[in-house]
Amino acid sequence: MTLIGTSVKRVEDKRFITGKGRYTDDIVLPQMTFAYFVRSPYAHANIKSVDISSASEMDGVVKIYTGKDIAESGINGVPCGWQVDFKNGDTMKEPPHPLLVADKVRHAGDAVAVVIAETYAQAKDAAESVMVDYEVLPAVVNAKAATQEGAPLVHEDAPNNLCFDWELGNPKAEVDAAIEGSHHVTTLDFINQRVIPNAIEPRSAIGHFEGHNDRYTLYTTSQNPHLTRLLMCAFVLGIPEHKVRVVSPDVGGGFGSKIFHYIEEALVTWASKQIGRPIKWTAERSESFVTDAHGRDHVTKAEMGFDKDGKITALRVKTYANLGAYLSTFAPAVPTWLHGTLLQGLYTTPLIHIDLEAVFTHTTAVDAYRGAGRPEATYLLERLLDTAALEMGTDPAELRLKNFIQPFDGVTQEGYQTQVALQYDSGNYHEVLHKALKMVGYEDFRAEQKAARENGKLLGIGFSTYIEACGIAPSAVVGSLGARAGLYESAQVRVQPTGKVSVFTGAHSHGQGHETTFAQVVADKFGIPLEDVEIVHGDSESVAFGMGTYGSRSLAVGGSAIVKSIEKVLEKGAKIAAHKLECSAEDLEYAGGKWTVKGTDKSISFGDISLTAYVPHDYPTGVEPGLDFSSFYDPTNFTYPFGAHIAIVEVDKDTGKVTLKRFIAVDDVGNVINPMIVDGQIHGGVAQGIGQALFEGTIYDESGQLLNASYMDYVMPRADDLPNFEVDRTVTPCPHNPLGVKGAGEAGCIGATPAVVNAVMDALTPYGIHDIEMPVTSQKVWNVINGN
């Protein structure tokens, strides 16, 4: 029986499809109250006064807290989990982010007060009657503008709105000289626009304090409940961790936005103790738009030098990264260690330098969003490559093949050391591109394109060959880079007396299908039916510890921890089996759910051994009863999935509308446990990446108002915007984890965006246009082709 590598249907889908998922907002507790936050309509303003007198009198109001109450209570703001220092060694600016602000609001949506009432509607009604007197101040929303002389300051103690500056790579002077001496230099000045994660389930949190046993429970929409517990207990509320249970039940999508510890979680937990009743808060969609951490938002100038043979000589990057008004949990890591480190791409570029300024603005906080830094790096590189090909009149596929790092397996050949701190594990970059070119029928396409052009039709093809650092990752490494937490994963494999298996994992599924994929691994390794395995996650009371799910790390790190525990179970099982079969453990082999004495037909089943372990009457001396093992797995390196994406678009001259005709994705995510789930992850990621290329993006006005804060105006990609994706893969196993897996969660989103934009630019070559700012909307395209 091999389950690994087969497209087992997702076991969790039965409850999801039948509407029986249990999300945070589905939880109803006795005596529960409801919270509604009073949020600033302004991006930057002094709070002159907050008057709660009439609101307090309204029907159903239980309690109202203001920023002043929070300040007086002595509880802290939410912390940042990653520290990046200035170039000169100074610590980054880390302004407080209180649960409710008392004196000044710093982005539209900043929380000023919270109303707790008997019903949600009553809380909302009363919140509208909380009178806040604001003195409105000028705001700044663009990261580069924020660093200029005279820009309004977000935090008084962060001059020029600088949180930190940072650089990585080869000595700047060497890179400068190489760029200067290059035969050709391609330059792009662009904005990688801010996008909103838009998980379908809004954030929600229920705080429940039980006085009789002095215990708190927080139910929350979190991608990593244990980290939320740690941050909230140790840094915000100062309450003992063992008194707090954090449950993250079914979660309807996160895309990064639910990794972070948010003020609302701590507020409902704290306030529940004050009022002695449970408190539920669930974001309205309009609230999600302005309070869920956003993604991307870089202002970048990138220059790539080439020699006369088209070999890349150097890459020089200057980026202003917008962090928003406050530092979200992982915000400093995203534009730095998850972005600067990926600027090698798949290429042998000998000299690379990035100079970065991380900047506060009067906008919603920015943090990891599917891909987190890696899509920004990929966009930068892949746009440069296609633009350079256009400028130099060479073929973009050829240009890539010429510059690719040669294949290496990471076992017999060493990993590839980049100029920007990483060592790639294994890769065969030529193969993914060759495969994608074959799928697309490249030569035929170019002929078709030529014919189309002669008929006045605009067809274009765009490439993107990407690499990502996933399986985040070795604790010592991330610690040296500023992480304030380790990034291992834990797993407990508990074999029940009847041979059924419960697995407790610190990874958290919010769409990824862990209950299926993990179970496939466990069932296969034990040789038992899939139905005999249960995957438990998302509850700090049942799962020992966990670092959660993001950075495509669940299987590579969490799955590896499970494998470690499985190995321990089998090792102990073998001792018990040896006793029962009267042989030595070395004489046994395990296969098909039983231990067999090599070369004989004497065997004993997994179920028998499980029962023996719990009913140890006839039992080896010196062996403990029970069959239950925990492991922590800390990888030795990141994993490095890679791939080649190709988009084909047609541009309608009359309307400027871009129609995506085909999308080809060849990804190498290492070994594959469930191909259907991997394909699903790729499909979703590609759709999201296309979303950024063609549709999505925040529109802030100068005063800091988010103008498209609803689905009437914020364009999400939809099924009818997308062609049938043509996906395939190559398999280059990860050499350093036991499953050989690399991670598939972000690949689609990282690869797709530049492929689509490149395709539009290729279609527009007759007009000599080389860049259009994302999202590439119909209006923008029409404007440029009409010279507006």
Place this chain on the structure above:
Amino acid sequence: MVPYKVSYHKANSVAEAIELLNKYEDECKIIAGGHSLVPMMKLRLAEPENLIDISGIEELSGITETENFIIIGACATHADIGRSDIIKKHAPMLEQATNKVGDVQVRNFGTIGGNIAHADPAADWPTLLLAANAKIIIQNAEGTREVDADDFFQGLFSTDMEENELITAIYIPKSAANRNSVYRKFPQPASRFALVGCAAAIEVRNGKVANARVAFAGVSATPFRDSGIEKALEGRNFNAESIEAATSNVANGVSVMQDHFANEKYRRHLAGVFAKKALTDLA
């Protein structure tokens, strides 16, 4: 997203609905499909104290015909209209529009009466009714009155209707123009309402345009017929040349809306493109 407190009343007949309208005066709103009103209430942009539900009133449902008219009940849903053979035969543009309104849920709930009463400038039906030369039947305590679509739409979310009135039906003439009609729409990519929509009904007699009605959605705060196009076509041969000439200066003199999806110039241009597409379909 919760509305303010609201009381709900179910009307079982038109008479009862009118009675309730007069009882609650300006403190009530009719609810039909709820697919414009409820979102407004949830966003707290509308705060009726009383809702009068007309969705179950038998007299307001269904699509029937007389010798000269198709009669669409005010509570006919987009989906009802899309399924009607009468519509298909006599006014194909109406059927085409139903596939372009919202999504399946919206089409199963939203009604034509609610859509035109709401008078969203980007909605599809107002423009279609202008092109179709429809009559809107309105009832109040005194009786019924009939308003031409041309006179019904008065501005942004504003119509020729009083608060105590009810739309009961829409009359679509069985005309040669309506039989030769089409709707083309360029959806706003987020809302999928019309960034620009063009409805055209053209009667061609002896190779010449005898009667042209061409109307636009999404272009201006009020849906409008483009008399420039209509006049340019009437009496001419209906061909590529006359269409090109007629659509060269669309929405002339009309104040054009702007938003971040389309500034004035682009929107005007799109109106021209879609007018040309629509007319070309019919020629």
